[in-house]
Amino acid sequence: MMSNIIKKYFEESKYFSMKLEKYFHVYELILSKYKLRKDLTVVEIGVKDGGSLFIWQKLFPHAKIIGIDLNIECKKFEKDGFIIEIGDQSSREFWKDFFYKHQNVDIVIDDGGHTNTQQINTAISCIPFIKDGGILVTEDVMCSYFFNFGNPSKYSFINFCKKTIDDINFKFPGIGKFKFSLNNYVHSIEFFESIVVFKVDRKQCAFNKIITNNKKKNNHEDLRYGYKKKMLKNPKIEIIKNFLKKFQILNKINHFFYITKIRRFNIVNSSKMKKYFK
Ligand SMILES: C[S@@+](CC[C@H](N)C(=O)[O-])C[C@H]1O[C@@H](n2cnc3c(N)ncnc32)[C@H](O)[C@@H]1O
Structure with a gap:
């Protein structure tokens, strides 16, 4: 040794x-x-x-x-x-x-x-x-x-x-x-x-200035903020969603709710982690 x-x-x-x-x-x-x-x-x-x-x-x-x-x-x-x-x-x-x-x-x-x-x-x-x-x-x-x-x-x-x-x-x-x-x-x-x-x-x-991928297509959605989200999308809802996406104001409202949901998710989870920082 x-x-x-x-x-x-x-x-x-x-x-x-x-x-x-x-x-x-x-x-x-x-x-x-x-x-x-x-x-x-x-x-x-x-x-x-x-x-x-x-x-x-x-x-x-x-x-x-x-x-x-x-x-x-x-x-x-x-x-x-x-x-x-x-x-x-x-x-x-x-x-x-x-x-x-x-x-x-x-x-x-x-x-x-x-x-x-x-x-x-x-x-x-x-x-x-x-x-x-x-x-x-x-x-x-x-x-x-x-x-x-x-x-x-x-x-x-x-x-x-x-x-x-x-x-x-x-x-x-x-x-x-x-x-x-x-x-x-x-x-x-x-x-x-x-x-x-x-x-x-x-x-x-x-x-690491270069970001690369292995050219295989990735079809999986990242569910980090929505573990309850259904894995399979409902095609009818997707058609309605795609239609609504054409309206800018609705996009903005949708984005606002999305961001609010992520913030809430992060606040709740950070408070659960607090004990490991004491
Ligand atoms: C802990 S002793 C070194 C012991 C040695 N490395 C050993 O293991 O036998 C610290 C030495 O750092 C020197 N020293 C302290 N401040 C210094 C400085 N600002 N610049 C250079 N040497 C310094 C001191 O004179 C002292 O000799």
Whole structure:
């Protein structure tokens, strides 16, 4: 099991590191497919004592591994084969310079300061520079619920993730648009306890602009608003209905009753769902 390997690498690491025990299994799920990749660039924000850099070095033996920290002392890990950049993850300028220098990367692991501003600025700065098939892993997102991290807040990192779910769904034509959007990059988001994973895939994001069908004719009416509706239509009533359709005013009245019926249906059903949102 790879989770044991990551745990083993964690325990064997030359220097101190501290992780939630359940992260090892999550890492197994999300990182295993990159293990033997040769052209891999892995970035970790938050070097501290260097412990986790050595986990990634063992897990990705062929990768270029870049550590980022505010603390200049972290530069000492360059002698161990890492690239260390000193800077502030909440600075857009820092990230601009970073990607100018290092170009696109495959995996970004955010284990930095964990504030809303730091996590959000890291996400919005890094995602456009993650290669297709790559990921941003944001650790310790439980900080979005901590008072001393300025939360609960409308602008917490976890609320940013929830907004990104809407953003992904807004790819469907005509349902919505955000002024700030990542939906040309983020194809999916995976939520674990305390970890969020953004999966980048520009090609898949572009895909659903096209609506297709399999050319087989669909004769079935959608009965979502009328489960009591008769499946078979009465031909006499259909003739009368078609005749009445010629009168615009009757069409408008019919449409009004149809919309009212749908609204009533949705209000009644939403109130039944309310208990699942408590
Ligand atoms: C939780 S520790 C990292 C631990 C390390 N990843 C490990 O598992 O061994 C957080 C690190 O993030 C750094 N940090 C805090 N705020 C930062 C910021 N705004 N930009 C870059 N690094 C930051 C701190 O200096 C600290 O070394």
